[in-house]
Amino acid sequence: MKQLFFIIIYLSTYPEWMLFCKLTDRYLVTTKNGAVEGTMEHAVHTNKTYYAYRGIPFAEPPVGELRFEPPEPVEDWPFILDATVEKDICLQTVSTSVKTPKIVGSEDCLYLNIYTPRRPDQKEALAVMVWIHGGGFYEGDNLNELYAPDYLINEDVVLVAIAYRLGIFGFFSTGDLTAPGNNGLRDQILGLRWVKENIEAFGGDPNKITIFGESAGGASVSFLTQTPLTKGLYNRAIMQSGLSHCLWAVSNADKDVNGQTAVLLGLNYTSTADLKEKLKDVDYKDLLTMSTWASLRIYGSAPLTGLAIAPVIEPEHPNAIITKEILEKLRSGDFNLTPLMMGFNSMEAVDFVISPVVTQYLTRAKLESSSLVPDSFNIKSSKIKKHVGNLIKKRYFGDIFAEIFGDDQFLPYFSDVYFIINIIEAAQLSSKYADVYLYQLSYLGTLGYPLRSYNTGVGHAEDLNYLFYRISSPKTLDKTDVDVSNRMVRLWANFAKYGNPTPQAESVLQEILWPKIDKNLSYLDINESLEVKIKPRDEAYRFWMKLYDKYRESV
Structure with a gap:
């Protein structure tokens, strides 16, 4: 007391x-x-x-x-x-x-x-x-x-x-x-x-x-x-x-998800307001199960159109978050002009190759090259879309598709189209208005993925193991893993403190000074050692930018 x-x-x-x-x-x-x-x-x-x-x-x-x-x-x-x-x-x-x-x-x-x-x-x-x-x-x-x-x-x-x-x-x-x-x-x-x-x-x-x-x-x-x-x-x-x-x-599939979810739940509705009220009364387990099933069916049929349940472009209203196309916002500098740091792992798709969605998608793409064209192109002509698909197919696969998932042909394609190319483009566009620091994680360490049996590149989410301690983290760490982790943590923390990941040269960061992205697309390659490089994924990036410039249609 x-x-x-x-x-x-x-x-x-x-x-x-x-x-x-x-x-x-x-x-x-x-x-x-x-x-x-x-x-x-x-x-x-x-x-x-x-x-x-x-x-x-x-x-x-x-x-x-x-x-x-x-x-x-x-x-x-x-x-x-x-x-x-x-x-x-x-x-x-x-x-x-x-x-x-x-x-x-x-x-x-x-x-x-x-x-x-x-x-x-x-x-x-x-x-x-x-x-x-x-x-x-x-x-x-x-x-x-x-x-x-x-x-x-x-x-x-x-x-x-x-x-x-x-x-x-x-x-x-x-x-x-x-x-x-x-x-x-x-x-x-x-x-x-x-x-x-x-x-x-x-x-x-x-x-x-x-x-x-x-x-x-x-x-x-x-x-x-x-x-x-x-x-x-x-x-x-x-x-x-x-x-x-x-x-x-x-997402562009929100209405499709709603419709299929309602069907799976046996709901009839007369308006969007009616649907919303009826879904509020559905047991959370049933709602989660059926909406998940509906979203998987939609996403599995067209994985290059975006996730089925995700952020959407909203109608105009006072508290709207997204009201216009993302590319338009980046090009016009319509974003909060604060320092930015962004990057990717060297082979993001490594963790996706066993997905059933990817298996079905690649099988379909073998028969129809237009399936390789991201929905972001917004190409309306099936003839032009097929032509672009053939160009993509030739660039990544040649005349024959990979038969084994994890093949050197498939991983770069999916890594580029799903993550890397858009990240580099966004960094380049944003740098016209704000300070932008771009990185690539290339270090293949056991801390990133203890069960690694490949050396094709750093997979999706491996970077997290170097920034956060996890219950599954190895109890005994390799010295190089520790060094890479310490460097990444220092870079991230420096950026949070100063708005610059390397405000001054220091021994823990090997005296490196990480420059802001410039016309040469300077970036930091994080490997066993830190190294400033230029033009990440240069050949692939130029290929995609040429395609986008020529064939990407406005919404």
């Missing part, structure tokens, strides 16, 4: 930004919404002390009538919030089988985790890095198992990991004002706003916030840089293996 009385007096006496008291081995911080209780922990390998606050709500639970609605700011809590354990992840399936789907998570999932190496009552405010996870907008989470802070915390930055609604729960769209879509992105923006307003209490600098993400998380960051709704909420952005400009990042 005495301890509780002390806490109440403490809470009422001290201003919010000063509150940091020890309760046994736990620590209290006061946010604008109420007090949170965290824990003191220690980083692996270095034993550096940091403080963890997990499962902090930044929005009201998006359940019941709030399903398919924009997130609402969390209400204040009149008690000490237990932030020592993580909360449920957002609803998703970890199996794509309709007969035996494994559903995990909850609709009540809008929480964030904060890790700070500095006691909030100490004076120096630290740079903040806000992580947005990937997973194709239908899976993934912000939990410690995959995104532990142990590496980044050594660089004296505050790490925040945000959750956002996934699949139909986060990206349901009717194509009109009934449900304009992109609520998953709105979740991210609300989370970012909460960080801006509260991070000082955790020792972070609200004027030095970097948003960063990988794959769909990188695309999310890219979308957030292109909306005025985020102006003033962040100061720099890092996009890893994913951008809004990538062909999969924007």
Whole structure:
């Protein structure tokens, strides 16, 4: 009782930004919404002390009538919030089988985790890095198992990991004002706003916030840089293996998904408003299962048209996030002009070659070369599309398609068309208006993929193993792996602190100075050693730019 009385007096006496008291081995911080209780922990390998606050709500639970609605700011809590354990992840399936789907998570999932190496009552405010996870907008989470802070915390930055609604729960769209879509992105923006307003209490600098993400998380960051709704909420952005400009990042199939989902659920509806209300009443398991099945059918039939459930271009309204074509925004400089860092892994498609969707797609492409043409070309003439497909086929496959997945012909094609070419193009276009740093991860280490049995290149998401400690990380690390990890972590943290990954030459970074992208497309190649190079994927990039310039049609 005495301890509780002390806490109440403490809470009422001290201003919010000063509150940091020890309760046994736990620590209290006061946010604008109420007090949170965290824990003191220690980083692996270095034993550096940091403080963890997990499962902090930044929005009201998006359940019941709030399903398919924009997130609402969390209400204040009149008690000490237990932030020592993580909360449920957002609803998703970890199996794509309709007969035996494994559903995990909850609709009540809008929480964030904060890790700070500095006691909030100490004076120096630290740079903040806000992580947005990937997973194709239908899976993934912000939990410690995959995104532990142990590496980044050594660089004296505050790490925040945000959750956002996934699949139909986060990206349901009717194509009109009934449900304009992109609520998953709105979740991210609300989370970012909460960080801006509260991070000082955790020792972070609200004027030095970097948003960063990988794959769909990188695309999310890219979308957030292109909306005025985020102006003033962040100061720099890092996009890893994913951008809004990538062909999969924007859905054109939202109406098809809705229709097929309704059919699978046995629903009849008379309007988009009627559909929305009826889907609100559907059990979450049935809704997730049937919408996942519908999206797989649509995406599997045409994987180069984009993900079936994903961000969409919205009709004009005051709180719209995306209202015009991404390429148009990049060309015109219609984005927030902050420093940008973006890049890719040397062979992104390595992890995709066993996908049934890819197998079906490649089989069809053998018979019809036009299937090789990305939907981003927007070619209306079937004759011209076939001609472009033949050019692509000749460039990557010659006269005979690869019969074995993982062949040197297939991997470069899928890596280029799905990720790399669009990332390089976006970097080049953005550099006309903002400082842009471009990289390629080429290092084939065991930390990236311990079970590696190939040397064709660095696959999708391998970069994450060098930036985050993971439960599955090897206990004993190869020295070169450690060196590469330390360099990447320093580069990312430097960018967050200074807006420049190499503000000065230093030994840990081998005295390298990473230049901004220029007319020669300068970039940093991250391998066993760091090396500044020019013209990444030069032959392939020139091939695609020539095709786009000649055949890409406006929407």
